[in-house]
Amino acid sequence: MKSPSTPVTSLATLMSALSGAEPRNLDLQTSVVCPYSITLPPGFSLTGKDKDRCVLSFSNGDGIGLTADNQVSGITIIAMPSVRAIYTQAGISDMGTITLSDLAVTGQVSILTRAGTDRLDLVVDGLRIAACDSRRYSEQPQKYGVNVYQGALTVYNFNGDANSRIKASLTNVVVGARNAPVLGSGIFVSGFGDQSGLVELEKLTTGAVYSTGMLPYGTADMITAGVFIVYGVHAKRVEHFGEIVTYGVNDMVLDTWGTVDRWIAHAPVVSYGPSGIGFVNFGTVDDFVAEAEVVTHGLGARGFNQYDGTVRNIRFKSIETFGDGSIGIQVSKPVGTIVVDEGVTTHGSIGNTLVKGVNMQLPAEAFSVKPGGLVEKLVVGGNLATHGAKVTTYAIEGGKVSAIDIKGKVLAHGQGSNAILVAGKGSTPLTNLRAHAKDGQALVEAGGDITDRAGFKAE
Secondary structure (H helix, E strand, O other): OOOOEEEEEEEHHHHHHHHHOOOEEEEOOOOEOOOOEEEEEEOOOOEOOOOOOOEEEOOOOOOOEEEOOOOOEOOOEEEOOOEEEEEOOOOOOOOEEEEEEEEEOOOEEEEOOOOOOEEEEEEEEEEEEEOOEEOOOOOOOOOEEEOOOEEEEEEOOOOOOOOEEEEEEEEEEEEEEEEOOOOOEEEEEEOOOOOOOOOEEEEEEEEEEEOOOOOOOOOOOOOEEEEOOOEEEEEEEEEEOOEEOOOOOOEEEEEEEEEEEEEOOOOOEEEEEOOOOOEEEOOEEEEEEEOOOOEEOEEEOOEEEEEOOOOEEEOOOEEEOOOOOOOOEEOOEEEEEEEEEEEOOOOOEEEEEEEEOEEEEEEEEOOEEOOEEEEEEEEHHHHHHHHEOOEEEEEEOOOOOOOEEEEEEEEEEOOEEEEEEOOOOEEEEEEEEEEEEOOOOOEEEEEOOOOOOOOOOEH
């Protein structure tokens, strides 16, 4: 049975409709300024037909509180960027289905469940968040020596009960604007921990996302991301149809501590800040594809890092980094096949970068495999190239590469830079590989194992 509809043309009619005993649809038909937060009772919905004239503004504090089986669609919601424009109330065991669609929002959209809430089905389709500052919220995931800021869109199961679940579908989400990023993370989805308070994410699709954490340079214990799939989350599909860009210190672009079956970026992945990694994986990813370029500009801002977990198949169009300490690809855990359609290029030398909550000095190597790292196969359609001084282009330092197919060359253009290093009991084939160092050595062997030299040529 369809709920009755009540036209909302003023603050008075809005408050009167909210006091009704039976679930109803509140049909916003104009612009209303509300001096305080409102709460939609269970079963109530708030809708409009035109986001340009159906505007609900909140001049003090938070915006719309959700309880259970609520829908908000077709309106513009304006709150201060530092507050929650849409948020969930605590203490309801079964929140039913919450639907958010065709919304333009200023302020945080916070879907956060706490102890006592065991079930929520969340559907988001068509959400644009223009501005948000989510840095003040104290509920933050902690692991690997760092905390994570919440996002402009936050979906967070903060109930540690092993049986609690959020089931979510998040589609057509746009956050921030070019050179006008939201503050904190962009899109943040998290469970309570690795094994409890879980989130089942059917799909996440985005347009463009722009974010920055505004962290001071040198910060080692706090990070953000443009899109962060945190622990306790199993995402079946994550797909980006617009560029994902971060601007600040420790602002990862794409990051996961959880599980993602398939992750596709159709548009560029870009970082401008120090220690901002294009894609960093501490979780388990089956397939990752970056169809456009991955580019980082900041000091210590790497292209791809695999520090925990695994990725079974990963493909990039290209990776290019410009800062000192900005490694192209670094692996320290077992992974499957890495394919780079074009090439990996770094322009920096040695510089400071954040690794697992510790700032350290690293050279801007194009490809690096550390102890514990294993790459089943590396395929590169173009060159691996470095331009900075005192770096190595292809560095196998204690890790292992089982097979390679590098169609271009391994090039070291910088002063005192070497093309290939095999050291520390690391191993790799150099099958049909061509290497050249302009002002260094084409090959340095330092206690490593070259498993196949057939066709290797030092030029």
